Amino acid sequence: MTDDLRVLVVDDDFRVAAMHAKIVDTMPGLQTVGSARTVSEARAIAAREKVDLALVDVYLPDGSGIDLVRELRCDCFILGAADDAASVRAGFAAGALQYLIKPFPATELARRIGGYTAYRRILDGFEVTQDQVDAAASVLRSERPGAKREDGGSVTERRIVDALRSADRPLLADEIAEQVGVSPATARRYLADQVRAGTLTMALQYGSTGRPRQRYALA
Numbered sequence: 001m002t003d004d005l006r007v008l009v010v011d012d013d014f015r016v017a018a019m020h021a022k023i024v025d026t027m028p029g030l031q032t033v034g035s036a037r038t039v040s041e042a043r044a045i046a047a048r049e050k051v052d053l054a055l056v057d058v059y060l061p062d063g064s065g066i067d068l069v070r071e072l073r074c075d076c077f078i079l080g081a082a083d084d085a086a087s088v089r090a091g092f093a094a095g096a097l098q099y100l101i102k103p104f105p106a107t108e109l110a111r112r113i114g115g116y117t118a119y120r121r122i123l124d125g126f127e128v129t130q131d132q133v134d135a136a137a138s139v140l141r142s143e144r145p146g147a148k149r150e151d152g153g154s155v156t157e158r159r160i161v162d163a164l165r166s167a168d169r170p171l172l173a174d175e176i177a178e179q180v181g182v183s184p185a186t187a188r189r190y191l192a193d194q195v196r197a198g199t200l201t202m203a204l205q206y207g208s209t210g211r212p213r214q215r216y217a218l219a
Contacts, residue, residue, distance in 0.1 A: 005120060006033040006050055010042045010065065011057040011079070020055050020079070023110050029117055039063040046072055053116060055109075058082040058091075070094040077112065079104075097140060115139045115196045122192075122214070124204060131173075131188050132214075138192040156182060156190050161199065161218065170203065170215035191216050 007024045009032060011017040021032040034045035039062050042054070051074045056065040058080030069076040069091065077098040078091040091099045098112050118139040122132050163179040164171060171179075177187035191214075194200040201219050 004029055004031045005052040005117060006031055008033060008042065008045055008049070008051045008054040008074075009035045010037075010039075010054060010060070010068065011035075012037045012060055013057075016057075019106065020109065023106055024055075024113065027110060027113060027117070030113070037061070039065075039068050042068055042072075046074070052120070053077065053113075055079050056096075058087060066090050066094050066096075069096050075116070077116075079109070114198070115141075118192075118195050118202065121202060121204070131185065134185070135188050135192040135214075138189055139196040156180060156186070157194060157199070160187070160190060160194065164200070164216065164218050170217040172213055172215055176216065 007030055009017050009020045009024070011020065014037065017035045017037070021035055024030050024032045033049045033051060036042035036045055037060075039060050042056070045051070046054070051072070054069070054072055054074055054076045056069055056072075056076055056078055058065040058078060059082065060068070065078060065080060066087065069078060076094075076096050077100065078096040079100045079102065080087070080091075081102045082088075083101045088099050097116065100109065100112065119136045122128075122136040122139065128136075159180045160176055163176055167175075167179075173188045173191055174184050176191065177184040180187060182190075191200060191202070195202045195216070198219055200216050203215050203217070204213070
């Protein structure tokens with residue numbers, strides 16, 4: 001993924017829209033391509049601009065943001081005040097990747113957008129492996145960093161960091177798994193979590209043939 005991801009902000013409150021756009025524009029690899037206050041404005045922008053991600057409010061002056069998500073041909077987050085279970089289910093059924101109930105901290109939106117950029121990096125290519133699919137799903141879930149795991153995840157994560165620090169170079173997931181003493185699938189799960197949390201970075205290494213390989217390094 002070399003080009004910036006292009007983000008459309010849809011919110012009828014111009015102050016909220018400006019805040020969301022500022023969050024997007026301060027994050028590397030992202031740019032705001034438009035801000036819309038209505039469904040019709042959002043449709044017009046999406047028709048003339050390439051949009052990768054839309055941040056969509058639920059209650060808009062001329063229609064429902066959930067209905068808009070259903071028709072947009074891009075990834076979408078719903079950022080709305082609708083907190084009833086029916087609206088949340090409808091939002092996910094419409095295709096939203098995330099549903100954030102207002103009000104929420106700006107840092108929470110930034111964290112989830114960061115998870116989305118990691119998701120797009122992992123799924124950047126013509127074909128993907130099941131491991132990449134699983135890693136992408138993991139970063140997109142955007143679990144809160146630092147949450148304790150019942151399987152001793154914090155110990156495994158420290159070992160991964162120690163392995164990368166000792167190597168002093170980016171490593172493949174299989175190399176990390178061997179050094180840490182876990183299966184490659186388990187290593188990829190923890191690596192995806194650490195990329196989302198900002199502890200590690202992931203880059204794709206392209207060879208002359210075959211699929212790209214994921215290399216991990218300390219952030």
